[in-house]
Structure formats: structure tokens, C-alpha cells
Amino acid sequence: MIDPRTRCDRTPAWPLLKAHYDEEGRGFRLHEAFAADRDRFSRFSLKAPLVFADLSKNLLDGRTRGLLTQLARESGLEAYRDAMFAGEPINNTENRAVMHWLLRSPGPGEEGWQEPANRFIADSLADVHETLDAMLAIAEGVRANEAITDIVNIGIGGSDLGPAMAVKALEDFEHPAKRLHFISNVDGMELGNVLRKVKPESTLFLIASKTFTTAETMLNAHAARKWFLAHGGSPERGAKLSLSRHFIALTTNLKAASEFGIDTTLGFWDWVGGRYSMWSAIGLPIAIAIGAENFRSMLRGAHAMDEHFRRAPLEENLPVQLGLLDVWYRNFHGFTSRSIAPYSHGLRRLPAYLQQLEMESNGKGVDAKGDVLPYATSPVIWGEPGTNGQHAFFQMIHQGPDTVPVEFIALREGGNDLPEHHPRLLANALAQAQALMVGRPGSSGHSYFPGNRPSTFMVLDRLDPESFGALIALYEHRVFASGAIWGIDSFDQWGVELGKVLARELEPLLASGDGEQLDPSTAGLLRYLQEPAARGA
Ligand SMILES: O=P(O)(O)OC[C@H]1O[C@H](O)[C@H](O)[C@@H](O)[C@@H]1O
Numbered sequence: 001m002i003d004p005r006t007r008c009d010r011t012p013a014w015p016l017l018k019a020h021y022d023e024e025g026r027g028f029r030l031h032e033a034f035a036a037d038r039d040r041f042s043r044f045s046l047k048a049p050l051v052f053a054d055l056s057k058n059l060l061d062g063r064t065r066g067l068l069t070q071l072a073r074e075s076g077l078e079a080y081r082d083a084m085f086a087g088e089p090i091n092n093t094e095n096r097a098v099m100h101w102l103l104r105s106p107g108p109g110e111e112g113w114q115e116p117a118n119r120f121i122a123d124s125l126a127d128v129h130e131t132l133d134a135m136l137a138i139a140e141g142v143r144a145n146e147a148i149t150d151i152v153n154i155g156i157g158g159s160d161l162g163p164a165m166a167v168k169a170l171e172d173f174e175h176p177a178k179r180l181h182f183i184s185n186v187d188g189m190e191l192g193n194v195l196r197k198v199k200p201e202s203t204l205f206l207i208a209s210k211t212f213t214t215a216e217t218m219l220n221a222h223a224a225r226k227w228f229l230a231h232g233g234s235p236e237r238g239a240k241l242s243l244s245r246h247f248i249a250l251t252t253n254l255k256a257a258s259e260f261g262i263d264t265t266l267g268f269w270d271w272v273g274g275r276y277s278m279w280s281a282i283g284l285p286i287a288i289a290i291g292a293e294n295f296r297s298m299l300r301g302a303h304a305m306d307e308h309f310r311r312a313p314l315e316e317n318l319p320v321q322l323g324l325l326d327v328w329y330r331n332f333h334g335f336t337s338r339s340i341a342p343y344s345h346g347l348r349r350l351p352a353y354l355q356q357l358e359m360e361s362n363g364k365g366v367d368a369k370g371d372v373l374p375y376a377t378s379p380v381i382w383g384e385p386g387t388n389g390q391h392a393f394f395q396m397i398h399q400g401p402d403t404v405p406v407e408f409i410a411l412r413e414g415g416n417d418l419p420e421h422h423p424r425l426l427a428n429a430l431a432q433a434q435a436l437m438v439g440r441p442g443s444s445g446h447s448y449f450p451g452n453r454p455s456t457f458m459v460l461d462r463l464d465p466e467s468f469g470a471l472i473a474l475y476e477h478r479v480f481a482s483g484a485i486w487g488i489d490s491f492d493q494w495g496v497e498l499g500k501v502l503a504r505e506l507e508p509l510l511a512s513g514d515g516e517q518l519d520p521s522t523a524g525l526l527r528y529l530q531e532p533a534a535r536g537a
Pocket residue numbers: 156157158159208209210211212213214217274275360493496
């Protein structure tokens with residue numbers, strides 16, 4: 001594919017942004033901006049489907065926004081976005097299309113169905129709906145099966161973080177009699193602790209791996225299988241407690257799943273990136289937890305956001321404007337991180353999910369052609385739900401020397417019957433954003449609050465499947481927008497390979513202890529780990 005993009009530092013907008021930053025951006029004061037513009041709140045708020053965002057507490061003015069939008073245009077963001085929606089192989093280092101959005105596109109006969117742009121998309125859409133229907137039928141079957149009480153999802157990265165986060169987020173909608181466990185770590189403590197508590201006859205294992213080769217997942221899957229067989233399970237298909245009835249694979253690698261001994265496999269396609277895969281078969285645990293109807297509702301919310309991203313003018317396009325803000329902060333202000341503060345217990349795993357989504361997508365040092373970039377890309381993403389973060393690291397965000405833009409996410413309606421809690425939660429979210437912005441004028445010494453610290457405040461009406469779907473799709477497209485402008489391939493992850501190779505080489509050395517050919521630090525650690533662990537003080 002010919003990349004339609006122009007790298008951001010080669011656009012006319014880039015030096016203009018630099019000059020604008022030097023002249024005004026660096027010294028920008030939020031309180032002055034509000035004083036100069038009574039309508040700043042409404043001028044810098046955006047409403048996308050199911051998500052409202054107040055951007056007015058960010059360090060930007062009309063000129064910043066104009067220049068950033070010009071940058072988006074000049075860097076070819078729209079053409080690149082359209083190439084994604086046309087199914088072109090925009091993941092150029094792997095020569096793959098990027099079509100997670102298709103996983104939530106309505107099928108023929110459904111409301112909102114659109115004529116597919118080409119044959120590839122039409123065929124893929126048919127596959128998507130066939131698998132979706134099959135997956136939801138399995139989910140409903142499991143929900144109706146009283147004998148199954150525990151579902152153990154074994155997967156890592158994109159085959160874990162999305163479903164694990166979603167199941168927590170949609171806890172209010174979950175089946176009352178199903179316990180979902182997520183096993184990702186190669187540390188046996190995680191699987192071991194779950195296996196101690198479950199029984200083979202009432203447990204369903206989901207082996208979730210796009211490639212079905214990931215070392216951690218394979219080790220955990222084989223350990224689960226061994227445990228199952230050691231506790232009365234049988235590899236015989238017709239047996240009462242058969243492996244084939246208690247293991248399901250979620251993967252693109254049908255062959256490997258069948259070699260493992262699994263009969264029921266829900267497939268997906270190489271055009272679904274791991275970290276974009278919770279809408280695919282990888283979402284089975286979500287569907288088991290919340291049911292088919294709620295799962296479809298989650299897809300509907302995401303699709304509404306897809307349409308917004310695809311069609312809203314850049315100025316009103318929330319994912320685009322958020323992505324541009326990331327560029328402004330990272331490349332002009334030089335901020336190195338962004339903190340995610342969901343004021344929602346349900347969204348407690350969102351920061352972990354976004355760490356993969358954003359940093360694995362956009363943590364790149366070369367452009368899509370492989371040329372070293374002269375500018376920074378993904379910020380560090382971190383956070384905890386409010387109000388917990390306030391009692392931990394907000395000290396640093398308020399008074400530390402670094403500026404950390406914060407992203408607040410709040411709900412209009414709380415999802416519980418404790419009437420005093422939600423107003424308290426909202427008051428705290430508002431107070432933090434306000435305190436960051438206004439600081440404490442006239443303060444000094446230990447009570448000095450500088451203020452002028454930026455934040456974005458997003459609001460969903462409630463944390464239901466539809467709004468949740470829209471929120472996650474918003475983040476996906478925001479990452480697309482900033483990655484598109486940075487000129488990188490946001491859909492590969494070569495940076496995870498080296499460690500995997502080295503781990504394979506090191507594992508046998510842990511037994512032999514022979515690390516003399518290695519670097520002195522690794523060799524020293526190997527020797528230290530070989531020595532017997534100390535007992536007592
Ligand atoms: O789903 P899998 O093929 O098992 O991959 C699981 C994860 O591991 C890889 O190393 C990648 O870094 C992730 O992008 C991926 O989500």
C-alpha cells in the first residue's frame with residue numbers, strides 16, 4: 001500500500017505549531033484563557049456518541065486547535081483513516097489490514113447496515129457475523145448450563161486485558177452464578193491459586209491466544225490440561241468429563257488449537273490486532289458474563305463511535321481532537337506521561353488496558369518506513385481509579401515539578417443503590433480537576449499549589465454495555481489519530497520480540513547455571529538465582 005501520510009515534522013503546520021508554542025503555548029495560563037473567553041467551556045467541549053468531553057481545562061486556545069487540526073489534515077490523517085475503513089493493509093510492516101471496527105459493524109438486515117466498500121470487506125463481514133452468532137450461542141449455552149460455575153480464561157496481553165477489564169466494568173450486568181477468572185501470568189501462583197478452588201466438572205477453560213504460540217499462555221494452557229486430566233478428566237471425546245467439552249479455543253490458529261486437543265474453536269482473523277480484539281471471539285468471556293444481548297449492545301456503542309470517527313469533521317471529531325492533544329503535549333510541551341483517572345470502580349482496569357492499547361501501539365521510535373524519528377511518540381500511560389489515586393499519587397500531580405495531564409472519566413448516574421456515594425465521587429472528581437487548574441493563588445512554601453495543570457473530563461451517562469463500547473472505541477481511534485500523525489505503524493509490536501527470544505535462550509541456563517558467555521550482570525544474576533534460597537532471618 002502507498003502510505004497516504006506526510007510525516008508530521010514535514011508538514012507546514014509543524015513549524016507553525018513550534019512558533020505558536022514558543023510565543024504563546026509555553027506561557028499559556030488557563031485562568032487567563034477563561035477570563036478572555038466566557039464561552040470557553042462550550043467552545044472546548046465535544047459531544048461524541050455516548051461520550052461527552054470537556055477539553056476546556058487543557059493548555060490550548062483557538063489558534064492551537066486550528067493549527068493542530070491543520071496538522072491532522074496536512075499529515076493525511078483522513079486518507080489514512082479511510083484506507084483503514086477500506087480494508088487496505090495499513091499495518092505495513094506485517095502487510096495486514098486493520099479492521100477491528102468491522103467486528104462491530106451491523107450485518108445485512110440489521111439496523112445501520114451499510115453496503116460494504118469492496119468484496120474483501122463484504123466477505124469478512126459475513127465471516128464476522130457467522131462467528132459472532134456462533135460465539136453468542138456458545139455464551140448463552142454456558143449461561144444456561146447450571147453445571148458450569150467457573151470460567152477460566154487463559155490468555156495474555158490483548159487476549160486478557162480487554163476481556164478482564166470489560167467483565168469488571170460490566171459487573172452490574174453479569175450472570176449471578178458464573179465466576180470468571182483471568183489467568184495471564186507465567187507465574188504459577190496465578191493459575192495455581194485458581195486451580196485450588198475450582199472443580200473440573202464445573203469449570204470451562206477458554207484458551208485465548210491469537211497466535212496460539214505465546215509462551216505464557218501455552219504453559220498455562222498445558223498446565224490446566226494436565227490438571228484437568230489428573231482430576232478425572234479424559235481426552236476421549238465421548239467421555240462424561242471430556243477435555244473437548246471443558247476447553248474452548250479462541251484463536252486465529254485453528255490448527256494449533258486442534259493439535260492441543262480442542263474441538264470447539266472460535267476463530268478470528270489476522271486483521272484483528274491482539275490489543276483490538278475484545279470485540280472478536282476473544283470477547284467470549286465478556287459474552288458469558290453479560291449475555292448475548294448486552295454484548296451486542298456493547299458492539300452497537302462501539303459502532304456509533306466508529307461512525308463518528310469516520311464522518312465527523314476533524315474539528316468536532318473527539319478521537320481526532322484527543323489524539324491531537326496528545327501530540328501537542330508530547331511534542332511541544334514535552335510532557336512525558338498521561339494519567340488516567342476513572343472515577344468509576346467499574347473502570348478500575350482501564351488504565352492497565354490503555355497501557356497496552358496506547359504504548360504497544362504508539363511506543364515506536366521509527367516511522368512506518370523504518371526511519372528513526374526525531375520526535376517523541378506515546379506518552380507513558382498510568383493511573384488508578386479515583387478516589388483511590390487521590391490518596392496515593394495525586395500529591396505529585398498537584399505539586400510535583402512535572403506536569404502530568406490527567407484524564408478524568410465520570411458517570412452521570414452511578415450504578416449502585418447507595419445514594420450518598422455517587423455525589424461524593426463526582427464531587428471529588430470535579431474538585432481534583434478544579435484544584436489542578438486553579439491551584440491556590442497566593443500560596444507559598446508547602447501549601448503552594450501552582451495550578452494551571454491540564455486535564456480532560458469525560459462523562460458517560462452510565463456504565464452500561466453501550467456506553468462502555470463507545471468509550472473503548474473512542475480510545476482505539478484516538479490512538480489511531482496520534483499514531484497516524486506521528487507517521488508510525490500503530491498496529492505492529494516488534495519491540496516485544498527480543499525479550500521473548502532471550503527468555504527462550506536463558507531458561508535452560510537457569511538449570512545449568514552456565515552463563516559465562518553472557519554479559520556480567522545477567523551472568524551474576526543467574527549465579528545468584530542458582531544458590532539455595534535463604535531460610536529464616
Ligand atoms: O493472543 P496472543 O497471540 O497469545 O498474544 C498475546 C500478546 O502477546 C504478544 O507478545 C503481543 O505483545 C501482544 O500484542 C499480544 O496481545
